Amino acid sequence: MNFSEELIVFILSAFIGYYIVWGITPSLHAPLMSVSNAISGIIIIGAIAVLNTSPSSLVSYLGFIAVTLASINIFGGFGISQRMLQMFKHKKNIRVTKNE
Template sequence: MANQAMNTALEQLDNAVNAVVSAAAQAPEAASAVTGGAIDPFVFRLAIFVLSIFVGYYVVWSVTPALHTPLMAVTNAISSVIVVGALLAVGIPSSGLATGFGFVALVLVSVNIFGGFLVTSRMLAMYKKKER
C-alpha cells in the first residue's frame, strides 16, 4: 500500500518535472520573441537558474526527516545521469574546453554520489535497532 502510494507520487513528480523542463527549455526564446528581443535569452536563463536555487533550498529544507533517505536515493540517481554526460564530454574528442568542463563535472558529481551514499548509510543506521 505504501509502496504503491510512493510510486504514484514519484510518477506524478516525474511528470511535473518533465513538464517544467520542457517549458523552461522554450521559455527564453518565447520571452525574447514576445518582447521583440528586449530580453536576452542568457539573462532569462540566468534568472531561472537563480530562482531554482532558492526554490531548491526551500524544498530541501522543508522535507520531513522520514523522507531524507528516499530523497538522497533520487539525488544519487540524478547524479548518475550526470556522470554519463560527463563521461561523454570527457571521452568524445572535441574541444579542450568541453573536455575540461566534463572532467570538472565528473569530479564534482563523483564527490556528490559518494557523499550521498555515506549520508544515506548513516541515516539508515539510525533506524537500526541497537544491539546490547
C-alpha cells in the first residue's frame, strides 16, 4: 500500500470517528476515553512486527518491552472500562426492580 492510499484510509476513518464521537452522550465521555485508550493498545501490532524481524538482540529486547507495555495498555484499559460500564449496567437493573 502506498502513502496516498494510506492517507485515504486515515482521512475516511477520521470522518467516521468524527460523526460517531459527536453523537456520544457527555455522561459516557469517561468510558469513551478508557475504551479508546484500551483500543489504542492496537499498537501491539507494530511491536509484534518489530519482534518478527528482529535481527539483533537489542531490537528484540526493545520489541519485547514494547509488546508488554502495549499489552498493559490493552488489558488495563479494558479492565477499567469494564468496571466503569458495569456501573452503568448495574444501575439499569436496580431501576427495573424498583418499578416492579
